[in-house]
Amino acid sequence: MLVQALYNVVDRIFLGAGVNQMSIGGVYLIFPIFLFLMAFGMLIGVGGNSLSSIKFGEGKKTESEIILGTSMVLSIIFGVLISGIFLLNLKWFLKIFGASDTLMPYAYDYGKIILYGAPFQMVGFAMNNFIRGEGNPRAAMVTMFIGAISNIILDYVFIFPMKMGVQGAAWATIIGQILSCIWVVRYFLSDRALLRLKKETFKLDLHYCKQIFALGSAPFAMQLVASGINIIFNNSLKIYGGDLATSSMSVIYSVSQIAFMPIFGINQGIQPILGFNFGAHKYRRVQHTLRIAVVAGTVYMVLNWAFTMLRPDLLVKIFISRPEDYAVIKDIAIPGLRIYNSMIFMLGYSIIGSSLFQAIGKPKIGFILTMTRQLIYLLPLMLIFPKLFGLTGVWSAMPVSDVLSTLTTTYFLVKSGFLVKTIHNDDEFVLGI
Template structure:
């Protein structure tokens, strides 16, 4: 069966393969994004205070990103290590890694919870909370801190379900949490009249349900690997191997949290509290259109990697071509929606006239380069798929960190709030140009390699 799957990667039509591999990944990414998006939608419509409540939640975004970073550090590092051990037929070692991951997640989540409860208020002040918004930020994040252990257990261990060859179960895990959160949000926020606290409670309860589902899976007969107490004692060598692999996505997430803090500070300085609320809505809308592209990335990665290794370079180029076409179609639709219907999409999160006025201008400028982002993200992933991880990381960091941070520090001081909005499209545009140059050179090398392989085939014949 495994040989048939591998054979199909080298023979089946590229569009069919992309659909087969990308659709489950897209569903998974979209479901994962729904957690935060649904919270923000309901919070933004709390009567009389929604505009400040959504801003308060926006202030907490860097903290949420940091929590996710630690989940990725252990989760992605563990899943990659488990995949390698299973490939080597070392099931006992894989189970040992799983047990160590459980203990690491437990220690890190308790540490984050204690640290957050003690220093949470100071962190919120540092991250840009004001008199109008700090109350809502505190109400939300203090409850989220108490749920950190369930968040990290469900998110961190879910990667390992995928690693042992059960992507559907991993997808169901995320679906359970997202659906439960969507149902509970309006009940706790509006029916029980708990406001922002209700949104946080709904999120934590959903994470509890997901964590129970994941832990039950690893102690049931359905899992390949079993979670055993005997494997929970930390092994220095295994811990270091987990961290060595997970440190890259961990660093990316930490960098993203720094960008969010700098952005929030600039928004508050040059546009006031409601500018942060507007950006919270804008980033949520962007997420809706970018998550499917990350799903396409996950889908095309094994296809590109297999065919690159098999020296079927035409199939490699075709995979990238179709992936870019699909991604560009999605972001072009997103671009048209935000340019022609800005009030409608921002209104999903809040209908305050002042916030709408700020957001209407902001979304049109900040997402002005959406049509090229699909190409940039797919191309950066291409380099990772063929084993050139350093170039891939450079290109990813270019757009999200290397260009964006200096622009956020410089432009607002010259152009005010407009400078904050312009930072996004300028970073997107410049990173896309640099990506295009590197990608063009790589494709030329592929064409030369393809011609050489073809000539060798003729000579051998």
């Protein structure tokens, strides 16, 4: 997710400087496809990593390697299928996503190229979860930097000297994804990996497929629902604010992606630690890790919220650097950014806290939390608020949903026994859910 966020953010920064604000809006309309790809990447990557960490914590290395091989095969299959489905009728999908006649050329030129890289994105994203699961964050960081740095360099070359526009941004992204994918595969073929990718384990094990899908169902559902919500969001922007509102949302979402990168990094980094220690019945370590992560995430998000409220103009100018474009978009983007991110100070706690349940093999709880945040709360708000408050209602739906979802997460964390009461003895701990 971090890598994909970087790809999207970097593309928009260069497009805002080298093309115009409409190109940013067009690229944003491809985002439902990215979310769809990420949904299946998380289904396989998070589910496989969680299951593999638990098995490895139980001392079952061979089973962990079979899970690794199965996850690799699944990521290839889903990557090819998803790419083919969207490429068959991309313009039809883009109209559903809210593309206007003005934004359609930008969205189509970007999307038709990006989809060719979907299989590489899927493999790289899904398998990088296993690198983190081995407790090797440096190697996982290398994966991120290989793709991100190459994307930055190629974005500049393709957009400025070569004048390739949105197509240049798309090619830069694909090349970065291919390089990241190659790095991840080579890692698991090398002696550096605790779990090796072997010929005998590179197969589809249906028994483990079911368990992978169960453990990955919560983040999968979250991203799948997010894709649907994004489509509704885009169409509301088109109705109540037009193309400038869509381009503003591209900026707002890019700012949010930058803000959430450390939170997602903490979130994904602690999952193998939580899963391993839970599998080894070391519940005090689970609680200690969770508390440190929650405190760190909360402090960071409070600081981020304060800066967003005080100087939103500086954040908008990162993506809309051309003075003539900034003058046109600022009156929509700045108020929208303030409203949309008005409750992010509580999300460090909420996002990190909810990740506990998928890490310890409680996918049902994780699924419930996912559905309350992005479906039960956000969907009705997205349908009702714009009709009552217009464009302001579009921006306001997310922060209200954030408050309600945080309260729900708190209830389950307290009930689990990991949040409030300090665990003094592993043998006496009883999971409350």
